[in-house]
Amino acid sequence: MKKVLFATTALIATAGVAAAEVKFSGYGRFGIGYIEDRSTNDNVSDTALVSRFRLNIDGITETDGGVRFEGRVRLQADDDASTGEAGSAGLNGARFSVIFGGLRVDAGNVAGAFDNLANYYGNEPGLENFIGQYSGVDYEFLAYSSTGSGANAVFFQYAVGDFAFGASYDQNTTNNGNTALGGADQWDISATYTFNNITAALAYGQTDGPAGADDPSLVVLTLGAEFGDFSGTLFVGRDSDTPLNDAGEETDGTNYGISAAYNVGSALTLTAAYGDGSADGDTQQYGIGAIYDLGGGASLRGGIGRSKVGSADGTTRADFGAQFNF
Known part of the structure; x- marks a missing residue:
């Protein structure tokens, strides 16, 4: 994502202390989306306008010793896919970071080891990235929230050479049905190794x-x-x-998927993804997409795919529109 610095402020009067800065970055997207049988309400059309506006606000400063402190909040407005109307818009929970060399520690509304895992999401076709190789996963891991307060958790990562190690901990999660006594402890760990043009990553939670x-x-x-x-x-x-799952079908089992992207020319990229699982209640997804680079951080994007949960009927979904990064 191309990031442009809109405003910086030199604040601290102490001699030799690095200047603080505030950065704004994000993207906007808008277009047309189709979801087969979008709603049981006859007044809701399968085809609707889709949109998202995301603005990241980062406050950054660095000490004399080279320790970097960051804080981020996000403003985001989305459409409501179930109704085809405008959805909620607001400010999410804050994330705080301390970075020094290869060490990074995040606190607050953080992404955990799975959410940060290299190639977990792969190539997701469509303007709305609605198809993923991870579709068969039913475990709810610690993830960054763009529209809510998120978890009050901690994430740790250390990178040295071609290796990177990560871990996260959430003390009172309600993920995976754990609502008794206010929640339960959740943790995950990861390891990543890059060699030449290949990256391998392993995580357990x-x-x-x-x-x-x-x-x-x-x-x-x-x-x-x-x-x-x-x-x-x-x-x-x-x-x-x-x-x-909602139909009472088993979701435990093996999950598997694949994704790909191919640059046809200087401006056009084709994408594809497939995801599934061995359990009766897993979600199967597959689809293709295309991205046409317009330059200046703008592009035309679209995709078509199909999703099926367990024994339920499959649903076709498609979209097309524009995205601009800033």
Whole structure:
């Protein structure tokens, strides 16, 4: 994402202390989206305007010793996919970071080890990135919230050479059905290694289960590679002791997926993704998309795909529109 510095402020009067700065960055997107049988309400059309405006606000300063302090909040406005109307807009929870060399520590509304894992999301087709290789995963891990307060958690990462190690901890999560006594402890860890044009990453996470039950968990292995104009990712995982889906079908099992991107020319990139799982209640997704670079951080994007949850009927989805980064 191209980031442009809009405003900086030199604040601190102490001699030799680096200047503080405030940065604004983000993107906007808008277009047309189609969801088959979008709603049971006859007055809601399957085709509707889709949009998002995202503004990141970062406050940054650095000490004499080279320790960098950051704070981020995000303003975001989205459409409501279920109704085709404008959705909620507001300020999310704050994330605070301390960075020194290869060490980074985040606190507050943080992304955990899975949410930060290299190639977890892969290439997601569509203006709205509605198809993912990870679709078979039913475990709810610690993730950054763009529109809510998020978790009050901590994330740690250390990178040295070609290796990177990460870990996160959330003391009172309600993920994976853990609502008793206000929540349960959740943690995850990861390791990443990059060699030449290939990146391999492995992560494991676990949540304290309800009294008398096993602890829900997830393990994921990803591989990503670039070969000239082609890039691709592989995804394999396994979740256990996750809740049944809405139809009461089993969701524990192996998850797998693949995604790819190919630069056809100087401006056009084609994308594709497929995700599924071995359990009866897992979500299967597949689709293709295209991105046409207009220059200056603007592009035309679109995609078409299909999603199916367990034994339920599949749903076709498509979109097309413009995105501009700033």
